């Protein structure tokens with residue numbers, strides 16, 4: 001990108017496949033209509049016009065009149081020019097951890113990472129996907145570990161969260177930097193934003209990825225769970241382990257095989273081969289370590305500094321982790337994507 | 343506790359003190375040293391940049407809403423006019439006369455007067471509609487003298503003249519004018535949506551596409567520094583700087 005002065009500058013205009021259509025139509029035909037869209041909402045985060053989610057699908061009502069045709073969406077969409085990631089990716093350390101301070105889905109190492117980075121002064125806020133009483137996700141800016149007394153902030157929600165549109169706001173507000181948590185597709189979206197726009201490179205300091213096999217649209221999963229007899233007012237935790245979807249309620253558990261929910265897996269997940277969030281600074285998941293621990297993959301120098309801080313302060317217990325245990329799910333995602341291609 | 347004792351004074355000393363006191367009393371009755379202005383028969387001369395009642399000129403309004411946004415007392419509400427534009431109304435029950443609205447008005451549509459004595463019957467009447475802000479409000483003038491404070495090295499004196507002050511400031515003293523222009527602080531983060539170009543009232547922002555490259559330009563000579571583009575930029579990478 002060539003720059004002349006503060007009052008004159010150049011923007012590279014991305015290529016269009018459909019030359020006589022606006023960029024949103026290009027995005028729609030290449031990504032959305034082909035069911036490749038992961039609903040990471042990177043496009044919605046950057047769109048100055050109004051890309052949003054309509055009936056579970058990324059859409060742009062009135063795009064004919066409202067799309068500004070700037071091309072920002074196709075510049076940042078991780079699936080417009082798709083370079084699928086897979087495997088374990090590069091890492092500095094592969095370990096298991098359990099936070100002594102927080103409760104979470106597994107070992108709450110995700111929460112520990114963000115809070116520790118905040119205490120180190122690396123970031124001044126972390127974005128968390130909380131939930132309301134109906135288990136729909138809500139985004140929270142956490143600026144103080146005391147906010148984590150809201151117990152719904154930790155733990156896994158098996159439905160999409162609007163992390164990226166909130167990240168854009170956080171980037172505008174933050175002074176020192178933002179820490180963010182996301183599934184592999186969200187992590188890829190963040191990296192795309194950072195690749196394209198310096199403001200995200202400067203301000204997004206820590207990206208914690210979550211291992212992810214699949215995700216569900218809110219309406220689909222909530223209806224499915226209700227049909228299975230899950231009472232949301234009593235639901236305290238949802239979990240997928242060893243092929244079973246387990247809903248823990250205050251008065252019992254509802255268990256079924258995840259394969260039963262195969263049909264409602266969001267279509268964009270079926271093409272995804274990235275299980276471990278290869279592009280994150282650190283990624284966490286439950287497979288690969290003992291119960292009660294989070295498997296932690298430390299990938300970058302930034303994340304290394306944070307885990308060293310956690311160790312030095314004694315905020316977590318560490319245990320053994322085995323990368324080989326991830327092979328099955330990594331392979332499963334690859335196979336599923338290949339089947340879809342055929 | 344310390345007891346205050348009256349100092350012993352001779353009769354002569356006492357007589358001198360009393361004479362001095364009587365002297366001051368006589369002087370005050372002949373040439374009083376009060377600072378009170380006998381309003382409404384007298385009116386104090388206000389400086390031309392006095393922050394009084396506010397007038398509005400719709401011709402000059404660029405509909406930027408800045409007055410309403412900046413008002414710390416929330417006294418300004420924008421109301422839709424028949425021409426579909428939104429113009430300010432001021433609730434004088436709330437206005438604190440800070441004149442931030444006037445200072446922030448980039449079109450020069452809002453203007454100050456020296457009027458500070460408008461009477462209202464009730465709170466509702468204090469809500470001043472746009473059309474009531476175009477002409478100065480009706481006030482009753484009973485003042486026969488114009489009073490000016492003058493400060494010499496010892497005292498504050500009142501200078502009274504038989505003049506009627508014009509409360510409508512025809513030409514406000516020019517504020518220290520700070521010329522601002524819009525500038526891009528993070529050119530590489532521009533997404534090229536050219537919303538800035540669309541909202542620019544003065545046509546200072548332009549864009550052109552050639553060979554897959556969009557060239558954005560802010561003409562610093564035509565830019566009025568109104569800040570609309572800064573507010574609308576979705577990446578918040580525009581800012582106003584001194585020219």
Ligand SMILES: Cc1cc2nc3c(=O)[nH]c(=O)nc-3n(C[C@H](O)[C@H](O)[C@H](O)COP(=O)(O)OP(=O)(O)OC[C@H]3O[C@@H](n4cnc5c(N)ncnc54)[C@H](O)[C@@H]3O)c2cc1C
Nearest residue numbers: 104105106107108109110111128129155157285286287294
């Ligand atoms: C949709 C989904 C599928 C997953 N699939 C697997 C899997 O197949 N195998 C596996 O080993 N692990 C999977 N995980 C990860 C696992 O469930 C835990 O999140 C992970 O082990 C971290 O646990 P923790 O106790 O360290 O996290 P915590 O400290 O509990 O923090 C987890 C954080 O993740 C964020 N979060 C929760 N739900 C979402 C969401 N839907 N979108 C974005 N952010 C969210 C919240 O901000 C929360 O604070 C999945 C997670 C998700 C969200």
